[in-house]
Structures are given as structure tokens and as C-alpha cells.
Amino acid sequence: MKEEECKVLLDSMKACPIDNTFKIIGKKFTIHILRNMQLGQSRFNEFLDSIEGMNPKTLSARLREMEKNGIIERSVFPGTPVKIEYTITKKGKALKPILEQMAAFSMQYYSKEVFKDGKPRTFKQVFEKPPEILK
């Protein structure tokens, strides 16, 4: 974006959209929960068992915030015991490009920490042309 275009964009705004998004996903573990839901998890204990360093109280608080913000939905299925499932809403799915770009950054700049073979990958290689280059 050119400087002039950037100025027009800024003039059209009354609040910062980056700051607004940070308020939705910036708290610790929110993106980890979203990540795990995108990988197929839907249960409280699945999140709790697979996200390092997160206690049940924090998980409850995050799930409530995420539901309130409309990025996840909580469904209760009657039975013994009652089954509770969390799923991503359409709005929550719109956060996926952010998570992908976050993944892409570390896949390129922290490849030694991230990949078993230590080789860097670009966003394009991973998200547009998998999985050949990963084999």
C-alpha cells in the first residue's frame, strides 16, 4: 500500500482494527484454543490435555469470552453424562488467515525450532502447494 493510499485508509477510520482484533484474540491461549478447534478438537478436556500450561479456570474464562465475542459456539447434548461441544462460528473461521500467517512467520524465521528437518518453508509452499515439499 502506498503512503497516499494508507492516509486515505486511516482517514476513513474511527478506531484501529488491529487493536480491535487484538482485544478478541490477544489473551493468552485464545489462539491456541482456536488452533486446536481447527484441527478437530471440540471438548473441554481435549483442550485442557493438549494445551501446555493452561489450567481449567483459564480455559473456562477463555471459552466464555470467545463465546461472548461470537467466534465459538457452545452446544449442550442431553444424556448421561451431558455432552458439551465447542465449535467455531463463521466469524471465528474468518480468523484463520491470521493463524496461517502466524504459522508462516515461524515456519520461515524459526524453522530450526519448528521443523524436524530444520528447513524453512514459505507461506506459499505450505498453504498453497502442500504437501510435496514437506515430504
Place this chain on the structure above:
Amino acid sequence: MKEEECKVLLDSMKACPIDNTFKIIGKKFTIHILRNMQLGQSRFNEFLDSIEGMNPKTLSARLREMEKNGIIERSVFPGTPVKIEYTITKKGKALKPILEQMAAFSMQYYSKEVFKDGKPRTFKQVFEKPPEILK
């Protein structure tokens, strides 16, 4: 990405790249500082005056972390008084797509909070075809 491709990708990893990136930019105000640097700011007091709710101690800590993580550089120019400037490194610039996607999310889903005219914009409209639709 298909399920099979996703599995191949996960198998190639030893640590989560999303978690790794969150460690770099997840702390409060880091992305606000990056945002302001991308808009042309480079001085301690510029950041302090324009980022709401951030005190000097927190700003110092964030700038030190960002420098240590190699996403910004600190330059000292001799004189009276000494001039200190912060600039984004190449690695720091690679975080820009994350900030753009964060902006895009709120421009679409929180348009009433973000835009003066309240109308939603897509990522493509703002970042690929500005500024006509913003006028």
C-alpha cells in the same frame, strides 16, 4: 488445506509455529508498536504519546524484547541530546501480513466500530485495491 495434507504438515513439525509466533508478538502493545513503526514512527516518545494505556516502563520492556527477538533495531545518533531511533528489521517486516490480516478481520466483522461510515470492507478491497472503495 485437506485433512491428509494437514497431517503430513503436523508430522513434519517438532514445535507449534503459531505458539512460537505468539511468544514473539503476543504480549500487550508489541503489535501496537510494530503497527506504529510501519506507519512511520521511530521514537520512544512517539510510541508513548500515541499508544493508549501504555506506560514508559512497559514500552521500554517491549522495545528490549523486540530488539532481542530481532524484529526491531535500535540506533543511537550522537549529539545533544543523543537521538535514539527504532526501525523494523527484515524479519520484523515479515510480520506485516499478520497485522494486515488482523486489520482485515475487524474491517469486515467490526465495521461499525472501525469505520466512520460503518461499512464493512474485505481484505481484498482494502489491501489489494485501495483507495477507490474507501472514498
